[in-house]
Amino acid sequence: MARTSPIGTVTRGTTNPNRLRRCDRWLAGPQAWRLRSAESSPIAVDLGYGASPVTAVELHARLAAVRPDVRVVGIEIEPSRVELGRPLERPGLRFRLGGFEVPLDGESATVVRAFNVLRQYSEEEVPAAWARLCSRLAPDGLLVDGTCDEIGRLASWVALDRTGPLSLTCSWHLRGLARPGVVAERLPKSLIHRNVPGERVHDWLCAVDMEWARQAPLASYGARQRFVAVARGLRDAGWPVLDGPARWRLGELTVAWSAVAPTGSA
Known part of the structure; x- marks a missing residue:
């Protein structure tokens, strides 16, 4: 008999205006x-x-x-x-x-x-x-x-x-941001348990934090300027950072999936 009931389980339902x-x-x-x-x-x-x-x-x-x-x-x-x-x-x-x-x-x-x-x-x-x-x-x-x-x-x-996963995007509210690595607690389920040494997403978040610290002298010019410099620094270091300054100024970084995919996956 064909299944007629919805597939999945009920979520907690927490939501707020502008959350997404x-x-x-x-x-x-x-x-x-x-x-x-x-x-x-x-x-x-x-x-x-x-x-x-x-x-x-x-x-x-x-x-x-x-x-x-x-x-x-x-x-x-x-x-x-x-x-x-x-x-x-x-x-x-x-x-x-x-x-x-x-x-x-x-x-x-x-x-x-x-x-x-x-x-x-x-x-x-x-x-x-x-x-x-x-x-x-x-x-x-x-x-x-x-x-x-x-x-x-x-x-x-x-x-x-x-065809499968394309990219991972992380987005931060920049004002008052201590370090970008705090996004680890909000990674999607496919990655949240992979933020451990030896996993690509762990390397990625460590690299973002290190570049954020390296660009600290730019903080006096504002968080946006500092974050744009972080994105450029990561790209210069060989990370496949996508998009450009218009997105980076929003506190948004997108990286190709190959750079963060769980070990053992494509």
Whole structure:
């Protein structure tokens, strides 16, 4: 018999307005081409949005700025949370019951954003969840598996397409930042237990901290100037840092997946 119930387990549901703004501005920035290149109105999924539908509402507003006909679908496994979203539905925004199967009535998604969802699963369960979610993507689609703190000042996410993981992005609120390595506590599930000597992500975070310390003399010019210098220093040292100063000034660093992938993986 075909399975009809949603696939997955209910999340804790913690959410706050603007909690996912760092990821949203990345989707509406370097990744906006995926939305713009879609032939028909693209679909963006906010998977496991939690106890409040606010992040789906915000996602629609931000992505509509680059693709006005985008359709955002908030998907939740908990029926009561879906019902909370229904009164907020409007053209381009809807809510429905579902899980990792991503029910879209036969259509594919250009973006699936799953934030603070897989963190409650074991590391061993992540590859299967990634594979299932990526199977729901359009040819140029993107899966974002991320984690952030309660108010969205510290975040990281893995980006994947249908071929597998592409990159890791870390994003910091720069004012008052003591050291970038604090993002270790908000790494996605696939990496959070790998921040130990001998693992690539550990080497990466150590390198970021060391470069941050090395650029301390620039602190008098402001945290942004210091952080841009950190990004340039890391790239000069051979790290595959992506994007450029416009993103770095936001406190955002994206590195190719090959530089942080768990030992023993591609």
